[in-house]
Amino acid sequence: MAPCRPNELDIGNLICTKFKNLIVDVGGVLLQPNLDLNYGTAISPHQFKRTLGSNTWFRYQTGELSSDEAFAQLSKQIGCSPWDLREFCRRAREALVPVPEIVRLIERLDLKLFCMTNVPAEEFESIQHTFQSVFSRFHKIFTSSATGMRKPNLNFFKHVLAESGIEPSETVFLDDDLANVTAAESMGITGILVPSLRDSNSAVLAQTVNQLVSTLRTREEQLSVAREYLLATKGVYRSLALTHEGLRIPVLFDHFIIAELLQDEKFLPIESAPERGTINFFPRTERSKRKGYSESQSAFTHINLPDDADTTSIGLSSLYKFSKVQMSVIDSVLDRIERELVNEDGQFQVYFDPQRPRVDSVCIINTLYLFHLAGRGGSVTRPSEEFILNLLQHRGYRRGTVYYNSPEVFLVQLARYGNLKTWIGNEALTTAFAVAAIEAHQQAVAL
Template sequence: MTPQLKNASRYTNIIFDLGDVLFTWSASAPRSPVPADIILKILRSFHWMEYEKGNLEEAEVYSLVAKEFSVTSEDVKAAFQAARDSLQANPQMLDVIRQLKEAGLKIYAMSNISAPDWAVLSTKAADEDWELFSRTFTSAAAGERKPNIGFFEKVIEKARIDPSSTIFVDDKLENVLTARSFGMHGIIFRDQSKVIKELKNLCFDPVGRGQEYLVSHKQNFSSVTSNGLTIDENFAQLLILEATGDKNMVDYAKSSSHFNFFKSSTVPSNSRESFPNDMDTTSIGLTVTDHVDLASKLAVMDEMLKYRNSDGIIQVYFDHSRPRIDPVVCVNVLTLFYSNGRGQELFETLNWVEKILVNRAYISGTYYYHGADQFLFFLSRLIQASSYVQQRLGPVFKERIVERFGIEADSLSLAGRIIAAAAVNIEDKRDLETLLSMQSEDGSWGDGWFYRYASSGILIKNDGVSTALALKAIQLVNSTP
């Protein structure tokens, strides 16, 4: 499937360098009689630059550089012939260019290359590969070379391109710098995978790519721990369900009363420790699923009220031997209660959550949750569930959200931050731009650590959650008046 361009993409043209970007060669080819370090020095010499601009003939430049670097002209000629023989196309980059071309972008090539070298290079790819380029510009034909401004001016004029709608890809910083000085978006080609990721994120529709990722992985969104273990748990599935609204997307253990974090109550990885049902997963499950009737929900809520500590704050587990409390868990239980008209029964818990918010106690995360933005994300769900809570906490919540804008974070935290801002009608475009740049090549958003095993500090992430929340964040910002 050909990816679609962004609806609001500013880019219509891409200019690629050829050498070391779309084609690779070896300065230390086996048959080369000149050492690789000398070859590289020759390529940076004044004489070679003049040769690339067409100001010197091939035999003439071989003679001049041979004299300058104390080698014979015959050896120089043989060395560069060996280098030419080593030239080969980069199929992965050509495949990406094909996708960009099919999506509607105009593709150009711009290379510092002599006429003889261009004659050889033009035979190193199939005709259909060269047809991907609307036009190829060489220094030999232009009489100019990168990074000279004159070469760029000629390309802009002859291709009739708008620099502000153009991406420029080159392996040399000085060339990219000149391109940027014209207003182009410059990409330095150092890590091919990062370049491909950036090109796709700049040009292709992030929502379509993200949705394609979710569909291709539906009912297969396992969580992963920071020490490399895979776990099957319900909490992530429920969050994906809420974000997507698609019951066919997820696979969780249904319950008519209590929910457990794990699909089975035993922790994987050969651990004998079992975890009791928890208020957190149960509250999310009873809030976002539609298979539990109201009477069953109310009965579970009655039981939850029995698990409050001496301060009246709701606990994490349905287990009196584990009197642990966590602000995010409190928020999720409050959301369940307020959604069912019973929020006033947990006023001590709401009072504590308010103190957490006012005094920024969440700034380093909570006992079970990794970061500050997770607390604000879940609190935004509570604010949306209750006009009373919105009136009471809304003003300070807005302050706390805005002060997070621009703070470096992973994709999950940024998505949660943007969603939380949208819940109180604030548009976080600054973090959205960063989030868009973090989309992976496969269309997902990864590396978003969400919660943790409190006793060990091991973190847990789920790329399905990160992707679903990122898509929701994008859609919320795009739909905000």
């Protein structure tokens, strides 16, 4: 199954085990009306829309009033002739068109399909005849005129559930009216609100369909799709750092974390440590030779930052976990950190450059991690450890750090699998955190 992207539809080969039933509305969901035209009649769209919210129209929808009675009363309310109102309804009905995204969806879902709609009998008889191929796909059709009830009346939902013999927990409801969706969810049905088709573009509708598809998937299917998405995008540097000049520059940092979270070396941005052992925050052609990875040279041609202890520590620790670097290489880098990057307070600095004396607490956390991975915690790490502990105790991280403006980054790097609500500017990283968290939870439950 191809990864689901924000503005694309993913409706093929969907297997659903959690949900077994889908209830679909007609107007505004399955069929698209256009009530912004007067259709050559004396009635304005504004006048007609007034009738749709009236109690008279509601009584017409439930069969309490005949069409003659309804049009006679409604025409008096809006100041037109019954013939004009009936003609407007006829022409609006003839202008209905199927919503292709929804029609394709119900064609390919392996679910029991039900239709539930507020519609007068005369209107629905004509609509059903015109769109026979669409309505023939439904297992059962429930109309307000046939049942004497209309949405959002809870009795209507109870009737549909009872007559269909379906369970609310196994059912999804698709409607364009928030009141109807809310009523369905109060019954234990999973509701999805469709945006106004008149005001929405295809991308917005696609997102709604994808939301439905995502809802229907089991947890295992969602994990599979998430992993496929990550694999499909692993060759693109989606992590972007914003410079003081306003440039968005691709970076390596997050890709190491993704590989570590998913325990999959395919996500590593480099296959081995550079000969010098240290790694740069920004990808360079000579540093990112892993097949499939790409970068935009023009985005950072004037950036010339030295290698840093932050990316080096994250990168080497990730590479080590996949047996891509020897501990001897790590030790040589740690030796250099001890010689060059310890300031007068005993804290680890960021850059392998004496002309850039910078301190960042997240960088210190990651550098400490590498020291302890190598079993080299001790006097050289103690000042930095005390600094981090003091920040924790006094919540000195709550405004972010020099290079990371989110306080969550401090906590995440401290725990490596910490607060999963973090955002570091990379949608793939967020997905990786979610996959790792869900799988870890499943393993814990299994134990």
